[in-house]
Amino acid sequence: MFCAWCGNEVATVSYAPCPRCGKPSNGAQTVLTSGGGSNPAVVVVLVVFGGLFVVAIIGILAAIAIPNLLTATQRSKQKRTMADLRMIGVAVDSFASDNANAYPKVSSLDELKPLLTPKYLPALPAVDGWGRPLRYECMTMEEERCTAYVISSGGKNGVFEEPPEQVVQTGSRATTNFDCDLIYSNGQFIQYPEGVQH
Numbered sequence: 012m013f014c015a016w017c018g019n020e021v022a023t024v025s026y027a028p029c030p031r032c033g034k035p036s037n038g039a040q041t042v043l044t045s046g047g048g049s050n051p052a053v054v055v056v057l058v059v060f061g062g063l064f065v066v067a068i069i070g071i072l073a074a075i076a077i078p079n080l081l082t083a084t085q086r087s088k089q090k091r092t093m094a095d096l097r098m099i100g101v102a103v104d105s106f107a108s109d110n111a112n113a114y115p116k117v118s119s120l121d122e123l124k125p126l127l128t129p130k131y132l133p134a135l136p137a138v139d140g141w142g143r144p145l146r147y148e149c150m151t152m153e154e155e156r157c158t159a160y161v162i163s164s165g166g167k168n169g170v171f172e173e174p175p176e177q178v179v180q181t182g183s184r185a186t187t188n189f190d191c192d193l194i195y196s197n198g199q200f201i202q203y204p205e206g207v208q209h
Contacts, residue, residue: 012036085167085189088140089204092164095136095145096195099123099162102131103147104198114157116149123147139193143169150176150196161196178202 012021019031029036106127107114115126124135139145143165151159163175167189178184179196185205186192194202 088167089189089193090140092139092141092145092193093195093200093203095139096162096164096193096200098132099127099136099145099147100160100195100198102127102135103160103162105131111156112158114149114160115147116152116157118148120145120147139164139166141167141169146175148175150179159197161194161201163195164193166190166192175201 012023013019014021014029014032014034014036016034016036017029017032019029021029021036026035026037028034103114103123115123117123117126120135120137128135137144146161146163148161149157149159150161151157159179161175161179163171165171170190171192173192175192175194175196178192178194179201183199183201183203186202187205191204192202193204194200
């Protein structure tokens, strides 16, 4: 047995004063003097530092994974939108092949739908990957025939930076931002994400 105050070895637990510190030894504890014992303070320190280490590792992994996950989610929405624009464009081109190379003379997807479904498409996508409406417009008219069309999405923010017809006139260009418009006209992408084959 040892005195709880100073750690001096005492014969028994009692109210008798400790010969070394003079305080009562009734708070004495049994302590294993061989290497098998453990100090509670050391255990607490080890548990706290171990917990902090685990939390730090989880924080580092989250800092790496979450932005990559968000980027991958936006990229998948962008690719789905591009696939829908291309699918509508192929259906419009098929319509033109059957109608003396004249594209549909309409100004919205609602007017386009009955012309393309179900003959050219089983269902016409109406919204992009972000849930915003797609646009279709007959861009050029010659002798009462539509000779050019544009299908577009406003991108992640749904806002068109420029009218799609103006972008078609300025020529093809690549974008680097998910907010940028996606524009498909007469069988090809005019505005598309950088690095994507069009």
